[in-house]
Amino acid sequence: MTVTAWVAAIVFVATYVLIASEKVHRVKAALGGAAVLLLVHATAADSAFFSQESGVDWNVVFLLLGMMIIVGVLRQTGVFEYLAIWAAKRARGRPFRLMALLLVITAMASALLDNVTTVLLIAPVTFLVCERLALPVAPFLIAEAMASNIGGTATLVGDPPNIIIASRAGLTFNDFLVHLTPLVIVLTAVFIGLCRLLFRKAFRYDPERAAEIMQLDERAAIQDKVMLVQSLSVLGVVIAAFVLHPVLHYEPSVVALLGAGLLVLVTKITTDDALREVEWPTLVFFAGLFVMVGALVETGVIGQVSRAAAEATAGRPGVTAMVLLWASAGLSAIVDNIPYVATMSPIVSDLAQHVPGGDHHVLWWALALGADLGGNATAIGASANVVILGIAERNGARISFWQFTKYGLVVAVVTVALCVPYLWLRYLL
Numbered sequence: 001m002t003v004t005a006w007v008a009a010i011v012f013v014a015t016y017v018l019i020a021s022e023k024v025h026r027v028k029a030a031l032g033g034a035a036v037l038l039l040v041h042a043t044a045a046d047s048a049f050f051s052q053e054s055g056v057d058w059n060v061v062f063l064l065l066g067m068m069i070i071v072g073v074l075r076q077t078g079v080f081e082y083l084a085i086w087a088a089k090r091a092r093g094r095p096f097r098l099m100a101l102l103l104v105i106t107a108m109a110s111a112l113l114d115n116v117t118t119v120l121l122i123a124p125v126t127f128l129v130c131e132r133l134a135l136p137v138a139p140f141l142i143a144e145a146m147a148s149n150i151g152g153t154a155t156l157v158g159d160p161p162n163i164i165i166a167s168r169a170g171l172t173f174n175d176f177l178v179h180l181t182p183l184v185i186v187l188t189a190v191f192i193g194l195c196r197l198l199f200r201k202a203f204r205y206d207p208e209r210a211a212e213i214m215q216l217d218e219r220a221a222i223q224d225k226v227m228l229v230q231s232l233s234v235l236g237v238v239i240a241a242f243v244l245h246p247v248l249h250y251e252p253s254v255v256a257l258l259g260a261g262l263l264v265l266v267t268k269i270t271t272d273d274a275l276r277e278v279e280w281p282t283l284v285f286f287a288g289l290f291v292m293v294g295a296l297v298e299t300g301v302i303g304q305v306s307r308a309a310a311e312a313t314a315g316r317p318g319v320t321a322m323v324l325l326w327a328s329a330g331l332s333a334i335v336d337n338i339p340y341v342a343t344m345s346p347i348v349s350d351l352a353q354h355v356p357g358g359d360h361h362v363l364w365w366a367l368a369l370g371a372d373l374g375g376n377a378t379a380i381g382a383s384a385n386v387v388i389l390g391i392a393e394r395n396g397a398r399i400s401f402w403q404f405t406k407y408g409l410v411v412a413v414v415t416v417a418l419c420v421p422y423l424w425l426r427y428l429l
Contacts, residue, residue, distance in 0.1 A: 099199070107184075330377075
């Protein structure tokens with residue numbers, strides 16, 4: 001590697017250590033790291049701000065911005081209070097039943113929406129229901145972020161890396177449904193069982209609060225019915241546009257911004273109120289992180305690591321698939337999986353052409369599973385994780401890097417390990 005590549009790698013590792021140690025706020029660390037890499041010419045303005053391969057992913061940033069505005073307007077209608085009471089009543093106030101219900105909803109929604117949009121919608125409900133039942137909110141939020149990453153793996157539109165893989169490999173929406181959705185259903189069930197063990201101390205049942213919940217009428221929580229109808233109508237159109245992306249060819253970020261603009265226009269909410277709900281520190285953190293990861297792509301660090309792993313296993317599809325699965329999971333735990341998958345796609349495409357017999361698509365499924373599920377390992381391994389941390393901090397329920405990661409590592413290892421027999425039995429034997 002060049003000197004610049006080594007500098008980029010060292011700065012990235014140092015920034016990651018600062019974020020993990022929490023001695024420096026993650027926004028400061030990300031912006032500082034990005035500034036240093038720009039200063040030493042590991043990346044430049046054109047690459048950092050305008051490159052599709054190695055720049056700030058403005059689609060992610062503006063998708064977040066648009067959905068945060070939509071969620072902020074929805075919050076003022078009282079619909080999240082309604083959903084919180086509804087969910088608590090369906091679970092009869094039992095904490096684990098409640099978590100299981102929320103996780104199933106999160107996983108299913110993430111398969112149709114992107115996982116970031118899903119956690120933005122489910123987090124307000126979680127805060128309200130945990131407050132009603134006097135439950136610690138952090139375990140529920142952590143579990144929901146992980147469920148969104150698992151559920152998003154199931155479909156072509158569920159996670160951005162899947163779109164990149166589908167484009168390069170010529171895979172369709174139905175291919176993902178047939179090949180990954182059955183596994184994701186199993187992984188979701190296993191994950192819910194894991195949560196019963198990992199978060200067992202959080203499941204404190206309070207009969208009095210449960211009885212109070214059962215007496216509530218969720219319909220009374222709705223504060224503005226007209227705004228609710230307007231907001232749900234716009235949200236419905238936005239979701240439909242997300243799902244119909246292959247037909248309409250509107251990027252999710254464009255859809256979210258159009259939806260946010262329309263909602264502010266047709267409702268009585270002021271611009272100041274709409275923008276007040278935006279998690280600005282989260283957006284800035286993403287921008288800094290994208291610049292740093294882009295520098296690793298620009299200097300060839302990610303490419304060299306990926307090629308070394310791929311070349312070492314050429315001609316052996318089983319070994320190649322396993323290396324891809326675990327290496328993708330490991331790298332996606334520390335760098336954003338979008339540039340990683342973009343870098344690996346041409347390499348996997350070349351390897352897939354030389355698979356002797358069998359189903360060469362196994363390499364693509366290994367890449368998708370590793371990249372999507374590996375993001376659960378750390379607090380900054382996936383966009384949904386970062387958003388959850390930002391929401392928690394804003395609402396006074398701060399989740400530390402290690403509080404998330406100590407659970408995430410277990411979940412990532414278990415779910416990725418379950419992919420091994422699936423890939424072997426279905427494609428390699």
